[in-house]
Amino acid sequence: MMGNQTAEGPKHKKDLTRRKVVVAGAGAAVAVGVGGTLAAGAFAGEKSAAGTTASASGSASETCYKLTSETTEGPYYIDADKLRKDITEDQEGIPLTLRLKVIDSETCKPIRNAAVDIWHCNALGVYSGYEDMGSGGGGGGGTPPSGEPTGEPPSGEPSGGPGGGGGVHQEPTDDERYLRGTWRTDRNGTVEFRTVFPGWYQGRCVHIHTKVHVSGTWTDAGYEGGNTCHTGQFFFDEESVLASAEVAPYSTNTTTRTTLDEDTIYSDNGTEGGLLKLKYRKNGIAKGVVATITMGVDPEATHDGTDDAVQPGASASAS
Template identity: 75%
Template sequence: MIDSETCKPVSNAAVDIWHCDALGLYSGYESFSGGGGGTPPTDAPSGTPTDVPSGTPTGEPPSGGGGGGHEEPTSDTRYLRGTWRTDRKGFVTFKTIFPGWYQGRCVHIHTKVHVSGEWTDAGYEGGTTCHTGQFFFDEETVLLSAEVEPYSTSTTERTTLDEDTIYDQSGTTGGLLKLKYKKNDIAKGVLATITVGVDPEATNTGTDDSVQPGASASAS
């Protein structure tokens, strides 16, 4: 992560990511989610990771489009949500599953970046949200993932990257991830990288409909 003005690393920032599970369900918002049936994954994470702040999820439930607004969680389940800090070189790493899809949206990951706060035993407190965005996956990779269980059991009609109402078709500038994996065995995992440029002085909570949710980024 770099400062979009100076290109210097942004260190000690808190980065949130959250996304739906293989069948399109968001933790805490299962009743809102547009998952498409099939067989739920038996190894889906449960509970709250020890190094992730607990409490109310910061992400909104899926709405099939852009815009702000916030709905209260409908359950206490927490999975596929995480927060961690950037190191002195601006790097942060998450280990998660490949997201699934739900009606009206392409495959994506949500993200927020917080600065000027304080790390405590409970997580990250205070500060401001300087960036809100989404990361996206190319169609070839999504099609390969859709052949693997439990993704292959989904009955939800999938929205392609070209059809999505949030992704602006600008490649890595719009949040498209650079992906690396074995094409003959994608089930072994996918490595996704991107360099995100943020303005630490800005406030961007993503609650304004006029805010472009795509990341200002380039592949690394």
């Protein structure tokens, strides 16, 4: 089952804590990189883009800090994704290894067996499950992006593309589920996903959505019960986005790009706000990127991202 919504309304609106995920088939394809070569090679030996092996358990320098910023869930969350670590399917793009760690922000202890969701658009700004929404012009002729800021902050009501969907959940328009997945944290509170570097669409900077669910039960069918203790987004620095814009298929995305500073959701507070630490070879981003971040959460809280989770001064209209 691919998790289509029924006429009764979005499942997560009826039961925010119930998680039903489907085990992915073993035949899922890896991302296809530049020039049509398989991206799987970029992950060989679990090496980072800089050529060094990154630690999945983080470093001793980690300290307890404020709660990671809560944000809007956005309109394109589907509460019936696949239980898998590799979410690329057949999507082309720069290989991305996303290494996440979940800790209790008060005790700094790792949270094990949490269910972590991630979902994001593809290189041309399209979300699976919502392909009819388009990408606000991605890949459709015109002049390739220059990488320069637009000069004008987004209005909060961008026209066309996923950005125009607002913060209210929308029903899926198709059965595609690429670049979506759920996996559990290990005893160190870590989880790793393999995907592709996200593209952009009108009104938003480059980002990845995430949810963290705790206190539930893992079953043969997936994850059930518990509470959603964190809903957030991960962000990419401008240097990496500019570098990605030079690589196909990102270079064919003609949608006006919103910069990190212009974005209405990013709270401009670094790691606490979801800014990823990135590693990749200089002038060689096409070979792959390793992104890491530690999320400080309150396991006893409930943050489903459907109400007032957006940072002060931000707008939920472009999500």
